[in-house]
Amino acid sequence: MRKVSASEHLSGLIVLLRFSKDARALLTTSPGDAETRAREALQTFRNLGNIDGETAAQTLIAKVLVLRGSWQEAIRPARNALKSLKLANCIDAQKILVRALLGCSQTGEARQSTTAKLTEFEQQSDRHGQAAMTMLMATISAAEGNPTEAWSTIQEAQGLCDPSDLKLLSKVHLEASSILLQLRMLDETLVRAQEALMAFWKLGDRLGEQKANAVLSEVYSLRGVPHLAPNRPQAVEAMKEMAKAVGLRDADGYQKASEQLARLAVSNPPISKKEKREVFDEVLRRDQAASDFIRANSSASKVDTSLAGETFRAVEKKGLYFGYRAGGIAYGPRFRGIDVALGRATAARGIEDEAHAYAVYQLQEEADDWEKGYRAHPSILDSALQSGSVIGLTRQ
Incomplete structure (x- = not known):
């Protein structure tokens, strides 16, 4: 490897800081653009010999792929990022790897990998790392169909958290709300999701806010009051965009709006069947081939189920x-x-x-x-x- 000059090193740091800021913004508004920016940055960091930059770009690429439901593709960049990260900095990448493995139904490998990291954190008496890995173990238990065990484990994770560690607590509350949702304990789900939402808001974590609002919207949908869901306006707008795309035969537009709708709740977007019929009624009535277009593109669309248990x-x-x-x-x-x-x-x-x-x-x-x-x-x-x-x- 060639020696990197001081000016190149400084240039690399500037690119990394700029990239990190832009990436966080794009991740919440346009995951596709975030992936493009990350792949361009990855090549830049490699040319500069900036390992930290490479790792950040690999982590973001994996995160975007998980959000899009491309779990198999996400495994490699997540593993590549973990190879270069020190133990204390590996939590985010490990979480992404677990999500990717669970998406591919590789629960055994997810558990084995997380157990190894948990052991390392225990050996270093790192309670923050232990809490984070224990939270992931709860996620794995939920994916294995053991929500009761998952709930017990998430409580253990919360017990390991430092009360002042708002960043980790927000994620623990979010995971707890997801597990409680699987147990259909809707009142408790509502409380945990609201706690997570408030913590994400204080942190300025827009992606976290979106996930917490998705859980809240799911609760209101299950209770039969979707009009109270926080994501209700966006759901109605996404449904209208889907209907518009059907009329234009815009497959990319239809799937993009469909994926947006899916992200607004866990499995039940806050919009009733009656409202769906009303939105699509006009285009279906005047266009006999519209139904075929919807069926063809609905089967191809990908839905992020990282928060979902059974649908x-x-x-x-x-x-x-x-x-x-x-x-x-x-x-x-x-x-x-x-x-x-x-x-x-x-x-x-x-x-x-x-x-x-x-x-x-x-x-x-x-x-x-x-x-x-x-x-x-x-x-x-x-x-x-x-x-x-x-x-x-x-x-x-």
Whole structure:
């Protein structure tokens, strides 16, 4: 390697500082531009022999690829960055590597790599590093389908955190909210996500704010009040952009808007099916080939599931019972006992007893007082049978 002059070293530092500032801004507004800038900077840093710059660029490239759902591509730059980083500076790159490995379902390798780093931090009595790696272990447990173990581990991570370490605490709160969401503990999810949002706001971390707002939006969507979601205006705008792209046959524009919509929540963007129909109704009515375009491009779009556990889709109550009526079964008010229904929209993990749908049954207000004394009301028993249709409805 050639010797780098003092002026080249100074030039490299200036480029690195400028790059770091620009990269953070682009990451929240335009991940594609951030990746382009990072790859250009990577070549510049290599020419200057600036190892710190190379590592920063590799880390950013991996982060962008994870955000775009290109997990396999993200593994190599994340590993390259880790090779050059000292232990105390490896936390961000290790987190990105874990996200990439989990995206590729390589949970064993993610656990092995994180365990090795955790051991190194323990040997150096570095509580900050231990807390960060323990948080990642919770993420891995959640990805393995063990949310209860993940919740126990994230509590351990919080116990290791220094209360003044706002940067790490914000990430722990965010991860806790994600795990609580998988456990469907919505009140607790709301509290943790709000704590994370406030911490990210104090830090000026816009990307963190976006992730916390995505979790909050998911909670409000699951509660059936999407109009209260913080990401609601952006969701409506993204949906309109998708409809516009359909009319123009703009595949890139459609997928870009689709990816934006997906980032606004974990799996249920804060916009109802009725609103989606209203947005797309005009273009679908006057353009018979629009449906084919939507199907072709929806299957190709990539969604970031780094915060998601299993993906479940809500079924609207009115739509559920309208479907039964159309099929010849007209349930009366007393027998419309399914108030909340969620069905799996993605494949299960291969676990034998993995749930395919969830439903909440409730005796309806139309029931007379004397009916409320039944320990097993006929409408509740019937609702248990009705809920089987939720599985099929969410896969349409």
